[in-house]
Amino acid sequence: MHIHATIPALRAALKNRGRVVFVPTMGNLHAGHISLMEQARAHGDTVVASIFVNRLQFGPAEDFDQYPRTFQADCEKLTAAGVDLLFAPSEADLYPEPQAYFIEPPAIQHVLDGEFRPGHFRGVATVVNKLFNCVQPQAALFGKKDYQQLMVIRNMARQLALPIDIIGGETVRAADGLALSSRNGYLSAAERAEAPRLYRLLTDIGNAIRSGQRDFAALEAQAIAELSAAGWQTDYVAVRQQADLTPPADPAAPLVALAASRLSNTRLIDNIEI
Numbered sequence: 619m620h621i622h623a624t625i626p627a628l629r630a631a632l633k634n635r636g637r638v639v640f641v642p643t644m645g646n647l648h649a650g651h652i653s654l655m656e657q658a659r660a661h662g663d664t665v666v667a668s669i670f671v672n673r674l675q676f677g678p679a680e681d682f683d684q685y686p687r688t689f690q691a692d693c694e695k696l697t698a699a700g701v702d703l704l705f706a707p708s709e710a711d712l713y714p715e716p717q718a719y720f721i722e723p724p725a726i727q728h729v730l731d732g733e734f735r736p737g738h739f740r741g742v743a744t745v746v747n748k749l750f751n752c753v754q755p756q757a758a759l760f761g762k763k764d765y766q767q768l769m770v771i772r773n774m775a776r777q778l779a780l781p782i783d784i785i786g787g788e789t790v791r792a793a794d795g796l797a798l799s800s801r802n803g804y805l806s807a808a809e810r811a812e813a814p815r816l817y818r819l820l821t822d823i824g825n826a827i828r829s830g831q832r833d834f835a836a837l838e839a840q841a842i843a844e845l846s847a848a849g850w851q852t853d854y855v856a857v858r859q860q861a862d863l864t865p866p867a868d869p870a871a872p873l874v875a876l877a878a879s880r881l882s883n884t885r886l887i888d889n890i891e892i
């Protein structure tokens with residue numbers, strides 16, 4: 619695997635590489651990322667990954683400094699997964715001057731996670747657009763675990779006519795159901811044992827809806843109460859339409875149940891398509 623830090627070196631290395639498939643990450647790679655790398659292979663000739671912890675998408679009180687940086691281990695995993703090229707810019711490489719132009723997503727950036735992480739999706743959309751300009755891929759993969767992020771990026775690509783296929787990869791879970799996430803490493807042993815409750819409750823919501831329950835507010839409230847009784851602090855549990863993450867209106871619309879909740883200082887998000 620070739621590693622490049624600068625945009626000119628990356629561009630030179632990407633000449634005559636056929637169809638380029640891109641998987642952007644912030645590193646601290648787990649099996650969910652590796653599954654995206656493996657899927658990427660089926661979509662093109664050259665698989666490019668990036669590792670960049672993007673300051674723009676972290677709030678002032680969030681874990682930018684604490685975010686795990688595990689570059690050597692990540693490189694070994696990417697090499698083993700057959701990734702051809704890694705773009706790993708420093709902050710000075712990607713933001714040589716303070717970023718003053720931004721991608722401003724529409725209302726979707728202010729709901730669900732956006733309500734609790736102001737500016738997050740603006741930071742994500744801006745860096746992803748910039749990374750797309752650096753790599754110039756024909757396809758890019760994003761995990762469905764960050765469902766709202768995938769939607770923001772898909773909409774951005776469509777509205778700005780970016781010539782890139784945006785592909786969603788299924789969430790990879792531990793045997794007990796916990797969605798793999800770089801932030802799971804923050805959990806204590808007791809919290810790790812408790813953490814699968816989030817997925818179990820989302821699964822319960824999915825099952826209830828499949829058996830005809832349409833009182834979504836009651837289902838959401840019940841899950842929040844159960845999380846609270848088990849010591850969680852919940853930002854939201856929400857049943858939404860998959861297409862645009864608005865509250866269910868069309869009885870035939872496919873739904874998704876999404877949640878964000880905190881165990882001590884660790885904020886976990888998850889979702890299931892119904």
Ligand code: PAF
Nearest residue numbers: 642643644672742745764
């Ligand atoms: O999902 C992530 O790891 C990040 O939000 C991304 C897409 C790499 C942008 O920094």
